[in-house]
Each structure stands twice: as structure tokens, then as C-alpha cells.
Amino acid sequence: MPQPPPPESQRPARESLPAEQRHRESEFPGSFPDFQSQSFPFSLLTLQPLSGIIQITAGGSHTCALTAASEVYCWGSNRSGEAGIGGYSDLAAPVIPVPGLSGISAIAAGKAHTCALTGAGTVYCWGYNYFGQLGDGTTTSSPTPVQVSGLSNATAIAAGEDHTCALVIDGTVRCWGMNWYGQLGDGTLGYYSLPIQVMQSLPVKTYLPAVSR
Template structure:
């Protein structure tokens, strides 16, 4: 068999990627979260044929939905979609991968699933969120669901709520997002990565200019 290099777990399903970039899923599929075009459970890994011509570079599993990012920057989602967490622009469950559309200039670099919502981080350092939002977990300053990606202004350089720093072009932000299963926390770009010999760079927690009513900060050491 193929050597697996990536693995991610949903609530009752598992996603894996082989060294060749092939995507496999197995487990529970009542809502189509395995992506095989049906709602059948699988006890052993099955290749997702809909993405057989693509090389998968990242994966993430939500409670009952799945997200996969291909090496050419295309993002796909499938599974339970009651709150729009798949990001396909509707609220119907998807049993096959559906492409998630972003503005043309926003190429996705990373994806992370929460319980019923999803976050994406782009190469331009912007954070997008969609899915369940009635507890404010999308970070948009409102309590509504979204079924397509919407930029989080306060955490994104291209968002009107972000304070742009003079040094931001010279010192890149760290690029990591992570969502806890409880939907209560998200890890987003907050610190600057210093270049060798650069003593002026620092992560002081104020770089993203996040309104305290929208996002509560806590320091996480790397």
C-alpha cells in the first residue's frame, strides 16, 4: 500500500493523504463526509476519486464535514453543511468535494475546521471564516451564519479593521491557524518572524489590532 504522510480526524471519520498526494477517507458517512459520492460508511481507507487528478497538500476534519487543500491552492469541502461550513454557497449536505470559491487574488495556504465552522488563511496573510456564527465564532462582529468565505477584517491586512504597520512588508507574519473542537478558540497569525540579525522584530500581541469585544487574546508559546 501507499505510505501515508498526513492524517486528520473528524468526529467519526478519518482523512489521510499518501506520499503521492492521493486522498483517502474512512469511517462514518451519514452526511457524506467521506466524499465518495454516497452516504455509505467505510471500514478501510478508500480513495476519494473526485480528487484523483489533484495532489492534496492539507486536510482538516470538522465534526461532520471535511476540507482538503490541493497543491495548486484550490480548497474543497464536503459533508454536513447545515450552517454553511462546507463553504459552497448553500446549506445542503455534500457527499462529493465541492470547490470553495475565494477572490481571485486570494490563494489559500492553510485550512482548519471547527465543530461547525471553518477557517482559511491565504498567501496574502488574510483570514477567512464561514459556517456557524451565532456565538460570534466567525469573528465578523456579528452573530450570523455564513455559507461562503468572509474575510475577518480585524485579523487581515486587506481588512479595513486592520492597522497596517510600516514594517509589515519587511517582516512576514507567522502562518498558522487552528480551531478547537469546542469552537471557542482559534490560533491566527499574531507574531512576526524575525529575520536573522533583526532585533527590532517582536510579537507584542497588538499587531493585528483586534477589537477586544470580538476576539480575546491569549499567548501561546511555540
């Protein structure tokens, strides 16, 4: 059974926290509650195995599973809404399927966002969106699924740390999100909140004049 948080006098100084935790707090300011100044009711939960799973995906600090019934369950870190069920409380176990989804055929998780592909070829994403990795034309994070704009006939999806890509039925690829290192593949740098097509970089041919010998 979980133990209540220690009193304020026993709270460790921030400087003594592990480096990873200090980094996470600075990266997502205000998203970590002050557990020492709050009291939480604790109750025993009845847990049962999650079954019927056909695919799993793991993000930076969260995990999701797709069931044979096309339901998506997520758990773990939810500070950016990457669990997809509304709100921003972390989940120590899957609670309910992500609402508003149907006909899901594949899932993919990034560092703090998650995406789902439908059998009809559309894609829905939720969670952290500072770099446009949800693909809805905004940089506003969402704790519930939003549809990727301007994308249809997708057949597969993949997610990186802060970007997402989809394979389209015609064999082309569309990507969106962070592009500081060129990961969207269109020859530019920056970030895009809408899907852009991956372009092949072809070598420039130089034609030299014929030389008489």
C-alpha cells in the first residue's frame, strides 16, 4: 500500500535530487505537484491483467497497448497528456481506453506524445505538442486525441522523440514536429505542425565539355 509523503521537514533539497528529475522539472516547469504541501487519500485498487493485446509501444516515460478490440490503453507519465484520457495525472496502471478512437490498427509513442493509426488511413495524436508533433496545425498540447490535419491513406506510423512520420499508400512519407536536425526529411530545419512530404536529395550532375586529344 502506498505510503503518504514525508513531512516538509524531511523533504530533500532540489539540489540533492537525481539529475534526471531536476532536468524533468526544469523541462516541464509547474507540472510537478508539491507533494509535501498536499494530502492525498489512498485506497486499495483492484487490479486485473490487461489482455487481448496485439501491439505495444513505449515512449520516454509512458507505455501504450493496442487491443484486438481496437482500444488503446496508456499508462505511466502523463504530465503532458500522453496517456490520452484527459487530465495530467500520472498513471501507475492503465485505467480506461483512450476515448474518441475507433478502428485503430497501429500505435506509436514519442518522448511525451502518442499517435494512433486507423484502418481508414487517418492518424490521431495526443500529448506534448511544443514542436507540432501532434500534426494538427498548432503547438498546443492535448490530453485527448486530435486528428492530424491534411493526412489521409496512411498505412503505417512511427514516432521519434518529438516528431512523427506516416507512410502513405502511394509509397511516400509525411512527417511533422521537431526538425532541428532535419529529421522531417524535406531539406529544411525548424519545426512543422502539419505533415510535410519527405523529399530525396539528388546529387547535382555537372557536365564537362568534351576534350580533344
